[in-house]
Structure formats: structure tokens, C-alpha cells
Amino acid sequence: MTESNLLKKALKKEGLRYTQQRQLIWDELCSSEEHRDAEEIYLSLRKEGVNASRATVYRTIDVLVKNKLVRKLDLGDGKARYENKIDSTHHDHLICVKCGKIEEFMNDKIEAIQDDIVKSLGFKMIRHIHQLFVLCDKCQ
């Protein structure tokens, strides 16, 4: 399915109209690999000349999260960050507690160990969040 169709499907499910603005919000999320909060996404859209209200941007992001097109990250600082889930494979995050820099990592050994733990208890893994809070190279 194309990215536009995914958006249309999600909006329809939520009873929302497909609009050019919402398409541009989705495009903006798809075009970035960063982990940004809703305000940063809103400001970057404004900078590109997209005339969407803050409410529309926030609401659209919520819909995208709910429909699993966007991943919401809770870094424990009260500010959710978002990243698109379309072309990103599974990964976990390193977060600098000082400057907020976020690095992605993926380690097959850790993935396997997590699966083993779950299986050894007779459970079934649904999803996991693995975050390492660090001081980055510049902040040490």
C-alpha cells in the first residue's frame, strides 16, 4: 500500500476527512528520520509554509500513532517524541540525559535474549521498548 493510502485508511477509520494539510503532515513525518516532539514537527511544517493549525498537527499525529503508522516514544521527560514506522525496521534507542540526543541501535543478541526470557516464562512477546539513558560523547 502506498503511504497516501495508509493515511487515507487511518483517517477514514477515525472518521476524519482526508485533506492536503493532513497529507503534508504525514509527508513531513515520513521525510524525517529524527525523533521529534509534536511542537518541533509543527514548527518545521510552519517553516515549510504549511498552513496547518497546531490542533490539526497534534490531532493528526495522534491518529497516526493510534493506527501504528507513527511510533510514540516516551523518554520519561514528559515530552513524547515521534518517528515514522513506515521504512524503519525494529530498533531501540540510546538517549543522552543531558542534551537529548537520540541514537538508534539494534543488537541481535539483545533481541534474542529478550525473546528467551519471555519464552522461558511461557509468555508470548507482543512488543518491547528498550531504552538506554546515557551521556553522549559530547556531554561526558
Ligand SMILES: [Zn+2]
Ligand atoms: Zn549529549
Ligand SMILES: [Zn+2]
Ligand atoms: Zn528510532
